[in-house]
Amino acid sequence: MNELFTVHQFPASGNAAELPDEVREQVCAFAFKGHSHLGAEIMDAFPNLALVANYGVGYDTIDVAHAVSRGIQVTNTPDVLTNDVADLAVGMVLSLNRGIGGASDWVTSGQWGSAGAYPLQRTLSGASVGIAGLGRIGRAIGNRLQGFETDIHYYARSQKDTPGWTYHDSLVSLAATSDIFIVAVSGGPDTLEIISSEVIAAVGADGLLINIARGSTMDEEALITALQSKQIRGAALDVYNNEPNIDSRFMQLDNVLLQPHHSSGTIETRKKMGALQRDNLSAFFAGKPLITPVT
């Protein structure tokens, strides 16, 4: 980016006022990364801001409505990370369902030799998998898991064209049907805590809950209570409220697999995300159509 553009780093304090006025007035575009809130106050400190180019597919922390009202365009990096996110979701399903982490500890601690066979786990084939949200990522998860002889169900705002998957018009219905319930909806105000205590209860004592979407989609207090009381069998989580300083009660649980929001965290994909963010910036400065606008 330094080769292509004049780059100014945003202050680590998050306070735009720390930038010289002439810089704030020059800035036409943001190259944005991370999950901090990008709201009206920051945007309005840059009178000539016309583009926010996000690094990542989810842009729930960007106040898009305010951007639109000011004529600021927003881009994201869809598609290039879909495979990695779906791969991690399936990896989390298999790891949790088959106890791969505990089995690894069983070997390295020497218990295999001293205490015998590792406790039996649960089979995946024949299970009902419920996918909440059938966008690009939800669909990629379904495409993978149908190869495991599972029965795919999904929730979305409307029925989709799918290879024999079963549509549910409510999250509670989906959760009640699912042995494995995977959250793959977008973040943002529309999905705030839609994985409610009622939905979590419907996952049931034999069910697993997987979240690779956003922590904001989850009633996290209800989830922790359900895990503590074994109201659900277990959870595998890549996303949380208050990342990376997540609720310490998660670390006390023996029925969770915790991942550090790295679903797109591969060398290959992060390069592609950076390239797509940069190409959106280049298109903007060249006066060409943006490649992946969200507005």
Added chain:
Amino acid sequence: MNELFTVHQFPASGNAAELPDEVREQVCAFAFKGHSHLGAEIMDAFPNLALVANYGVGYDTIDVAHAVSRGIQVTNTPDVLTNDVADLAVGMVLSLNRGIGGASDWVTSGQWGSAGAYPLQRTLSGASVGIAGLGRIGRAIGNRLQGFETDIHYYARSQKDTPGWTYHDSLVSLAATSDIFIVAVSGGPDTLEIISSEVIAAVGADGLLINIARGSTMDEEALITALQSKQIRGAALDVYNNEPNIDSRFMQLDNVLLQPHHSSGTIETRKKMGALQRDNLSAFFAGKPLITPVT
């Protein structure tokens, strides 16, 4: 089994001579479980033995040639465990390739909060997957992994009818092509250490090796050396020589995922395996054709 048959437990010492002579003479069938050697000496201590019903698909520790020479039939439990073994294999691939175990430690140790993002891993999509052995289990692994947008290659004694997978007539050729090399051949003398130092070297510094077959298929000394010297990127192993007291050098490595030979270790599948072993015994005692004979 106690309801259907007169059951005698084999002595824990492994010494048939500890059984009373009249018991040894009465025994017509073995219900065999585990991976200890079942050779001529034990079989010949039972003059009326006519069936060895194995619990498991692999029967490499049973001296089938000697059984055949004595007219003793052998059965196993194929098919019922195929899905679970393939699921664990894919789970091990994803867990190793995406560093799921290390990522879990990153969260629970608090490093996510204190040290920042987890190190980037490698993407799976677009990778070449090589499957050594395309029996039921190898094929089930391929069926799953093709859903991850990988390129499937395989080695077998002869070319098979597959959905666009690439045949290799040598293990070295397969390993050299593979980013992810999965061992799924049968055990036994024909495959003893066929994953030789030469094959392991061909996996290469960027490659991962997965073994869900048998420890006997591997030159384990060469594998440990390759892992220590980073001649290969990593290994995920469910099987070893000398289980469960495996070579302690494995526990010192930071580029392995170790599993305690539990690829069929689910409640559902173990019930099916037990039922199939029992049904073979019932068929034998009823004078009906055996369900899953191996000879």
